[in-house]
Amino acid sequence: MDAGASEESKGQRTRAAILERAVEVACRVGLGGLTVGQLAAEAGLSKSGLYAHVRSKEALQLAVLETAAEQFAAAVVRPALQAPRGEPRVHALVDRWLACGRTFAPGGVLIVKASVELDDQEGAVRDLLEEQHRELVRTIARIVAGGVADGQFRVDVAPDQFAADLYGVMLAYYHAHRLLRDPRAEARARTAVAALLAAARSPHHQGAVRAPDEDAPSRAPHDEE
Amino acid sequence: MDAGASEESKGQRTRAAILERAVEVACRVGLGGLTVGQLAAEAGLSKSGLYAHVRSKEALQLAVLETAAEQFAAAVVRPALQAPRGEPRVHALVDRWLACGRTFAPGGVLIVKASVELDDQEGAVRDLLEEQHRELVRTIARIVAGGVADGQFRVDVAPDQFAADLYGVMLAYYHAHRLLRDPRAEARARTAVAALLAAARSPHHQGAVRAPDEDAPSRAPHDEE
């Protein structure tokens, strides 16, 4: 008699609904601000009814984090990985990431918020979060490295530096967009990404990969120390 | 019996001590995680004894935020404004900002953390925080604009874009340093700043790239604001 197109049993469905709701709530109040009673009220359950699904608060936080990461991977990372290698793939990642702001995929917002909230609180939640972010940075770096291997980016582009820079652009976007509510936030993020890409672009781009004869670094964007 | 060299009365001194301690605690658990009982224990006071100083929790959060901003201004912004205009001033800002990590001036950490924590929670605390961050971004933009007016930076450098980019670099630094505990975080931040500066540098005015003592700009005695 259920019209939901799903194979899971009731328990799994309500659990999923709880976690989805929890991600949205945690986006506002943080993982630490998540409260069993509040979340139960928001999900239309009794406190103990909800508690039967999440066996403890820490387990809830871990599950919420995993849900958020899965949302982010499904809405941003995996689609971007389907774009052509190199620059288009970077652009796809940024485009979808920026869209996290308005299209409701709040997981992307939560993992950013949680990473700041928990950076100084030891425990299993922090451990999971750290691993998730390590993986995210690795993914970005691999996307960049693909562009380097393709010849689209210069060989002296350091993927992890680029990944850190790109992540910083996204953090600045969140800051300007969410705290300052600056409507120019997205445009600035795009400008910054374009600058990053311009600095990384191989001098002879334009599709076909020519033989790499001589790369004369007219202006290397690195080191002073 | 007291050896403290201060002019204020006892009340003001303990209040200052409370706030200083509160900044450190809030650096770990956030402004929302601040609790009167916990803070009282950490400060060696009774709950009501502390509560007499901070008249409510919201007032406490506001005062903590003001304390943090003052710490940041005293340790980072004001000293940087004393450096010579343009590039040296940008470098001074970054240097001192990066030092917030280890030298204990936790105010700089808190205002970053609070900005993410409260970006979606209306109220007086968010309002204050937003204004503080607006002012911070304005300050950075003015430092950049000074370099443009000086001819050190190209005329087509947009100060607010540069400010957002620079702030993003700092956010990426906090992420890598505090969550990932990456020892290369600081080096990457410096690399990113150097790239930002290199892209902004005007083609002529090609003085010493990094010789802040040699380069004598036209005007040293005054600082603008």
Place this chain on the structure above:
DNA sequence: AGCAAATTAGCACGATCGTGCTTTTCTCGT
């Protein structure tokens, strides 16, 4: 339909939350 199993509500618990009083202790100008 009927029944076992899974799901949810009810209720209770100790702890701690923010916030008020009242009382004790301390400070410091005279």
Place this chain on the structure above:
DNA sequence: ACGAGAAAAGCACGATCGTGCTAATTTGCT
């Protein structure tokens, strides 16, 4: 040295926190 006023503690309150256990309800299979 003392006395007025400031500072801190003691204590109490309702609310809510996370977490259990038990009873009622609902689900899904035969």
